[in-house]
Amino acid sequence: MFDAKDDLPRARALADILCGAAQVDDELDPDELAALHAELCALLGLSALPPELERHVRNFNRERFDLIDTLQRLRLSDLTQKKALMRSVRTIIKADAITRETERDYFARLAHTLRISPTDID
Numbered sequence: 001m002f003d004a005k006d007d008l009p010r011a012r013a014l015a016d017i018l019c020g021a022a023q024v025d026d027e028l029d030p031d032e033l034a035a036l037h038a039e040l041c042a043l044l045g046l047s048a049l050p051p052e053l054e055r056h057v058r059n060f061n062r063e064r065f066d067l068i069d070t071l072q073r074l075r076l077s078d079l080t081q082k083k084a085l086m087r088s089v090r091t092i093i094k095a096d097a098i099t100r101e102t103e104r105d106y107f108a109r110l111a112h113t114l115r116i117s118p119t120d121i122d
Contacts, residue, residue: 012056013073014085017110019060020067021089024106027096035095039088054102069104071113082114086121 010033016042017032024114038056041049076082087111111118 008052010074011044013070014043014052014071015053015057016060016065017074017085018066018088018092019057019087020062020065020070021092021106021110022095023060023062024102025100026062026102031095031097032081032092035092042086043084043092067109071110074104078113079116082116083121086111086114086116086118090121 019035022028022036037049040053040057041047042119086107089107092101093107108118111121
């Protein structure tokens with residue numbers, strides 16, 4: 001998606017969106033955390049998270065998280081990148097095999113904000 005080493009603020013914004021998905025149901029299941037790490041590495045093209053990004057994920061504060069502000073910092077304009085982000089969020093939400101209403105709402109709000117239809121995500 002972009003180079004985490006060259007653009008740490010955007011990598012943190014990406015991590016925040018994925019953390020938001022993992023914690024939107026007020027629980028962080030170990031399967032969701034594993035999926036979050038895997039998806040973040042995949043989106044950033046890394047084999048492991050750099051220590052500063054790992055710390056950022058560990059210290060994520062859901063109460064201070066603002067989806068709109070975070071998406072503005074992420075600055076995605078390419079439809080391919082938006083769909084990749086949505087697929088990663090979906091993977092994290094489904095990782096614990098239970099999809100709650102808050103997770104469905106988060107997914108729908110993210111898609112709406114990105115101006116893409118959830119049904120268009122392959």
